[in-house]
Amino acid sequence: MLDKRESDTQNVVAIMAEVGRKARAAARPLALASAERKYAALIGMAEAVRQNMKSIIEANAIDIANGEAAGLSPAMMDRLRLDESRIRGIEDGIRAIAELKDPVGEIIAEWDRPNGLHIERVRTPLGVIGVIYESRPNVTADAGALCLKAGNAVILRGGSDSAHSSAAIHACLKQGLKSAGLPEDAIQLVPTTDRAAVGEMLKGLSGNVDVIVPRGGRSLVERVQNEARVPVFAHLEGICHLYVDKSAKLDMTIDIALNAKMRRTGICGATESLLIDRAVASTHLVPILQKLEAAGCEIRGTDEVMALYEAAIPAEEQDWATEYLDAIISVKLVDGVSEAIDHIENWSSHHTEAIVAEDPAAVERFFNEIDSAILLHNASTQFADGGEFGMGAEIGIATGRMHARGPVGVEQLTSFKYRVRGNGQVRPS
Amino acid sequence: MLDKRESDTQNVVAIMAEVGRKARAAARPLALASAERKYAALIGMAEAVRQNMKSIIEANAIDIANGEAAGLSPAMMDRLRLDESRIRGIEDGIRAIAELKDPVGEIIAEWDRPNGLHIERVRTPLGVIGVIYESRPNVTADAGALCLKAGNAVILRGGSDSAHSSAAIHACLKQGLKSAGLPEDAIQLVPTTDRAAVGEMLKGLSGNVDVIVPRGGRSLVERVQNEARVPVFAHLEGICHLYVDKSAKLDMTIDIALNAKMRRTGICGATESLLIDRAVASTHLVPILQKLEAAGCEIRGTDEVMALYEAAIPAEEQDWATEYLDAIISVKLVDGVSEAIDHIENWSSHHTEAIVAEDPAAVERFFNEIDSAILLHNASTQFADGGEFGMGAEIGIATGRMHARGPVGVEQLTSFKYRVRGNGQVRPS
Numbered sequence: 001m002l003d004k005r006e007s008d009t010q011n012v013v014a015i016m017a018e019v020g021r022k023a024r025a026a027a028r029p030l031a032l033a034s035a036e037r038k039y040a041a042l043i044g045m046a047e048a049v050r051q052n053m054k055s056i057i058e059a060n061a062i063d064i065a066n067g068e069a070a071g072l073s074p075a076m077m078d079r080l081r082l083d084e085s086r087i088r089g090i091e092d093g094i095r096a097i098a099e100l101k102d103p104v105g106e107i108i109a110e111w112d113r114p115n116g117l118h119i120e121r122v123r124t125p126l127g128v129i130g131v132i133y134e135s136r137p138n139v140t141a142d143a144g145a146l147c148l149k150a151g152n153a154v155i156l157r158g159g160s161d162s163a164h165s166s167a168a169i170h171a172c173l174k175q176g177l178k179s180a181g182l183p184e185d186a187i188q189l190v191p192t193t194d195r196a197a198v199g200e201m202l203k204g205l206s207g208n209v210d211v212i213v214p215r216g217g218r219s220l221v222e223r224v225q226n227e228a229r230v231p232v233f234a235h236l237e238g239i240c241h242l243y244v245d246k247s248a249k250l251d252m253t254i255d256i257a258l259n260a261k262m263r264r265t266g267i268c269g270a271t272e273s274l275l276i277d278r279a280v281a282s283t284h285l286v287p288i289l290q291k292l293e294a295a296g297c298e299i300r301g302t303d304e305v306m307a308l309y310e311a312a313i314p315a316e317e318q319d320w321a322t323e324y325l326d327a328i329i330s331v332k333l334v335d336g337v338s339e340a341i342d343h344i345e346n347w348s349s350h351h352t353e354a355i356v357a358e359d360p361a362a363v364e365r366f367f368n369e370i371d372s373a374i375l376l377h378n379a380s381t382q383f384a385d386g387g388e389f390g391m392g393a394e395i396g397i398a399t400g401r402m403h404a405r406g407p408v409g410v411e412q413l414t415s416f417k418y419r420v421r422g423n424g425q426v427r428p429s
Numbered sequence: 430m431l432d433k434r435e436s437d438t439q440n441v442v443a444i445m446a447e448v449g450r451k452a453r454a455a456a457r458p459l460a461l462a463s464a465e466r467k468y469a470a471l472i473g474m475a476e477a478v479r480q481n482m483k484s485i486i487e488a489n490a491i492d493i494a495n496g497e498a499a500g501l502s503p504a505m506m507d508r509l510r511l512d513e514s515r516i517r518g519i520e521d522g523i524r525a526i527a528e529l530k531d532p533v534g535e536i537i538a539e540w541d542r543p544n545g546l547h548i549e550r551v552r553t554p555l556g557v558i559g560v561i562y563e564s565r566p567n568v569t570a571d572a573g574a575l576c577l578k579a580g581n582a583v584i585l586r587g588g589s590d591s592a593h594s595s596a597a598i599h600a601c602l603k604q605g606l607k608s609a610g611l612p613e614d615a616i617q618l619v620p621t622t623d624r625a626a627v628g629e630m631l632k633g634l635s636g637n638v639d640v641i642v643p644r645g646g647r648s649l650v651e652r653v654q655n656e657a658r659v660p661v662f663a664h665l666e667g668i669c670h671l672y673v674d675k676s677a678k679l680d681m682t683i684d685i686a687l688n689a690k691m692r693r694t695g696i697c698g699a700t701e702s703l704l705i706d707r708a709v710a711s712t713h714l715v716p717i718l719q720k721l722e723a724a725g726c727e728i729r730g731t732d733e734v735m736a737l738y739e740a741a742i743p744a745e746e747q748d749w750a751t752e753y754l755d756a757i758i759s760v761k762l763v764d765g766v767s768e769a770i771d772h773i774e775n776w777s778s779h780h781t782e783a784i785v786a787e788d789p790a791a792v793e794r795f796f797n798e799i800d801s802a803i804l805l806h807n808a809s810t811q812f813a814d815g816g817e818f819g820m821g822a823e824i825g826i827a828t829g830r831m832h833a834r835g836p837v838g839v840e841q842l843t844s845f846k847y848r849v850r851g852n853g854q855v856r857p858s
């Protein structure tokens with residue numbers, strides 16, 4: 001006889017295998033579904049969220065009560081909580097995704113060959129996406145809708161603290177699928193809160209998961225990146241840099257530095273390290289740091305920085321490798337764009353970096369020599385966002401170099417195939 | 430004390446770790462190298478191959494003698510053998526890659542945002558490519574040159590039977606790199622024939638391999654796909670289909686069928702299964718099969734096919750799953766494009782499929798509903814080739830849906846990053 005744990009594990013394996021098979025079976029009708037049908041499903045989902053607001057709030061109340069009993073942190077409780085305004089936000093988010101251009105079938109490139117063959121590269125869905133996220137119930141709707149728009153089946157595995165809220169939202173998504181005649185298995189919510197389910201997803205469910213997208217903090221992403229046997233779209237952290245060149249305009253620099261660091265400190269595109277060209281340290285450093293400090297930012301600097309700005313705290317080596325996600329910035333002087341590039345290539349997480357400069361040569365070197373997903377000139381690092389890029393919505397930001405890089409929107413959730421049109425061509429021997 | 434095997438294994442691990450570190454170190458200067466410098470290196474390689482023809486032939490003679498002593502098959506011996514003409518072919522191949530457009534820095538897409546930000550998506554190198562191949566010495570030059578053109582460092586692991594030939598060619602590649610002032614470690618040949626080296630590469634050399642490309646037979650690709658902890662560009666097999674619709678012109682069909690199956694039977698784009706619309710079986714089947722048989726092709730058919738064409742051998746279920754790579758074809762009647770699509774989705778390896786038809790509706794269904802890397806209309810499946818697609822050269826054909834699909838040429842060996850140009854934009858709260 002099996003003891004309980006073994007029997008539970010076997011149970012989870014069987015449940016997840018079934019989830020994988022259902023997702024793969026749903027992927028094909030979904031890939032062939034017309035743009036109109038997917039649009040109708042998404043509008044149906046948005047309507048269902050509106051109509052079921054009361055039951056979503058009731059389900060959320062159970063999660064909130066459980067969360068209070070479990071002593072979740074105030075930040076976690078805030079992320080968990082749904083009210084009318086947030087649920088309207090979820091509805092609006094689904095509607096915005098519905099209005100995006102359908103990527104499937106789009107001709108990305110086409111060309112003719114001398115022998116008369118006409119070649120088209122055409123977007124196709126990726127297949128089955130696995131999304132693993134923490135207790136943010138809204139991700140259930142965002143991720144489900146975005147994957148559907150790109151013609152993919154999706155397996156959603158949300159945090160157990162938000163299980164009731166996610167299930168209530170998921171019921172609305174299924175209602176939308178059903179109303180449009182699409183398979184309800186196109187968007188599945190993992191029906192167990194057992195953590196072993198995550199391990200099964202990371203193994204790929206016998207080839208039934210094509211890519212995994214983790215949404216959450218560093219420890220979740222780290223586990224996914226280490227254990228996944230399928231491709232992962234993710235970034236581990238956003239150690240973003242702002243470099244102030246000697247050719248930078250001071251007023252612009254102050255505005256950008258303040259926004260890049262302080263607009264929202266907890267997002268991956270927030271600047272964590274400020275590099276200032278030694279040539280303008282005497283004029284630029286103090287006004288920039290004064291503004292940051294006045295806005296509530298802690299300044300951690302090198303000896304040189306502290307000599308110019310007494311209120312700074314000493315920066316340790318570890319600071320250059322730290323994503324604070326808080327009102328803290330590390331500051332260093334560098335010898336122009338060369339040393340800025342060296343520092344960034346050495347310490348960056350290759351997410352997003354910005355340069356403030358008027359000298360085009362400095363900008364071009366920064367753009368060419370830094371291998372990060374997003375590089376900005378005279379703009380805030382906080383623009384690192386699919387919405388700000390005009391992609392409409394994103395499922396996350398990727399720092400890998402395979403397939404998707406930067407904001408992952410509907411286009412990045414597709415693959416492609418070639419269609420070749422001839423009139424009897426055979427290949428010469 | 431370690432016994433010999435343990436000590437050897439530790440040795441291989443250390444050697445491969447060093448290879449990985451050197452590759453990563455070379456990747457950055459290579460990524461920043463100008464198009465002119467890479468061009469000069471490639472021309473230098475081609476010149477070196479020409480100048481060292483004698484020493485390449487001498488090295489090859491050692492492999493040939495060892496191969497004969499080891500009793501390699503005639504096919505393997507043929508692949509192994511180099512003569513003046515084949516070495517000139519290698520030289521010409523490198524020159525052709527030199528002449529390709531440099532992909533690095535190319536702007537793939539660009540657009541403006543309402544706030545004035547200008548966004549560019551720009552090609553960048555992937556990083557470090559690992560190529561694992563069997564005893565075809567020419568792959569050393571092809572793969573090395575192609576990876577270099579895309580700005581990637583490459584680790585080449587060739588078959589041990591071609592070790593001397595590959596080393597002689599590799600020496601020429603290094604000479605070209607050196608003459609252009611590029612790091613010689615940009616193209617490394619694994620300095621041990623120990624099979625454990627392959628296992629180390631598949632583990633990714635501590636993050637120092639970004640993608641693996643296997644070039645060889647099914648057993649090599651299968652091992653790589655099963656064991657690799659990094660992304661793989663590959664196809665396991667090419668079970669390619671040719672579907673003859675009732676609207677097909679008979680003459681065109683005969684030409685295409687003959688070419689698709691018999692032009693070269695051993696390549697991945699060769700047709701393995703022929704599906705004929707039942708509606709034209711009485712008119713089309715016999716003339717097509719007669720031509721194939723006259724060209725030396727064995728016909729394996731269903732009962733229906735055998736009833737129409739007596740010389741056919743019975744096809745077993747296994748035939749639909751078999752990549753013959755030989756002068757054999759499996760033949761079946763289907764009820765129009767619907768059943769053709771069902772058969773292909775069930776049995777295909779999703780490499781390449783062709784339809785012969787004059788009816789545009791049949792073609793569109795075939796193109797839309799089959800999820801293979803390459804779909805052709807009124808053309809031979811043997812066009813499944815990077816050169817035929819106008820990509821100049823390819824490192825292989827991929828059937829996965831991530832990053833690269835279809836022929837893998839220089840563009841597919843790149844990633845991208847975003848360059849965003851502003852004039853002081855900050856993100857609203």
